[in-house]
Amino acid sequence: MxxxxxxxxxxxxxxxxxxxxxxxxxxxxxxxxxxxxxxxxxxxxxxxxxxxxxxxxxxxxxxxxxxxxxxxxxxxxxxxxxxxxxxxxDWDRRHRLMRMHTTLHLLCSLIKGAAVTGGSVGADKSRLDFDLPNPPPKEEIEAALNALIAADHPVRIEWVDESVLDTDPGLVRTMSVQPPRGSGRLRLMRIGQGDGQGDGLVDLQPCGGTHVARTGEIGPMRVQKIENKGRQNRRITIVPG
Incomplete structure (x- = not known):
């Protein structure tokens, strides 16, 4: 191990x-x-x-x-x-990946009710695919994303019992990848202060990746494009602004 x-x-x-x-x-x-x-x-x-x-x-x-x-x-x-x-x-590369990965969680929080069908974290460009027929306008997503970044929300990792997935399956937004089970523990990534939507919580999802400590560390981001990748599959690509 x-x-x-x-x-x-x-x-x-x-x-x-x-x-x-x-x-x-x-x-x-x-x-x-x-x-x-x-x-x-x-x-x-x-x-x-x-x-x-x-x-x-x-x-x-x-x-x-x-x-x-x-x-x-x-x-x-x-x-x-x-x-x-x-x-x-290579810290410079890792830190760019951390900023991008946290940004994808922020993006996910903005596209409410749509499952994530795929995604990729890159140091210079990242994307999420959503099961979504009609995405919001690119400019609207970009403005909301940068507002969340500028708000400098805290980001923290929490370990909980994996049984939480049975009581709250809605924590998992991804359709193609499920959190590993069997260890008894689940790693959650929380953005924001609260415990529920509307009280300061921005996003709460299982995640094994690396992230920044505060959203303000990310810096400006730009929505490069929104593409159709199927009848209801929309790909949103982001790059540093």
Whole structure:
């Protein structure tokens, strides 16, 4: 098992860790700050360093069980099993992904009552697809999105019992991806102060990704386009403003 330090603190940039195994498919550490690709968010890139060597990490993906594979760049040296390494992410790229991922949650909160049929987080461009025949005008969405960003709402991670999905299935907006079950715990991402719509809560959804601490950290965003991707499927693409 790889301890996922990013799940409780998205701002950790580096950590020391012990190499559990190393091969061309990837390096497994006992703990890591590298987010493993999933939920529409790319895996982190960065570097592993140890006395006498370093390995550029080209991607981070999920391995067997609860392991995370730190995928080496082509022809990169591998750290010896059992050695201690310093694992450091490309922070600039991660922070751009954090800003984008939180923005997609804000966008989701604005398109009420429509299920999310797909999505992708990118450092320079991101999108959400909605089961929605008639989306609001692009300018209206963009103005509302930037108002939520400028309001500097707090963003926090909470862990709850996974049974909440049975009592409140409406927490899940995505049609194609369901939160993993079986661990007994569910990770929620909350934007806003309140506990319910209308009392300061902006968004509350299961999410395993990394996020900023406040919406004001995101900066201006622009709705680049709204596309028809099917009879009732509308794709909204956002880019930094």
């Amino acid at each position: 790889t301890e996922r330090l990013f799940q409780d603190d998205s701002y950790l940039k580096t950590t020391t860790a012990t190499v559990v195994s190393a091969g061309p498919e990837g390096v497994v550490l006992d703990r890591t700050v590298f987010y493993a690709r999933g939920g529409g968010q790319p895996g982190d890139t960065g570097v592993l360093r140890w006395p006498g060597g370093e390995m550029v990490v080209a991607d981070a993906i999920k391995g067997e069980g609860a392991a995370i594979l730190h995928v080496p760049a082509p022809d990169a040296a591998l750290p010896p099993a059992g050695s201690v390494v310093e694992a450091t992410i």
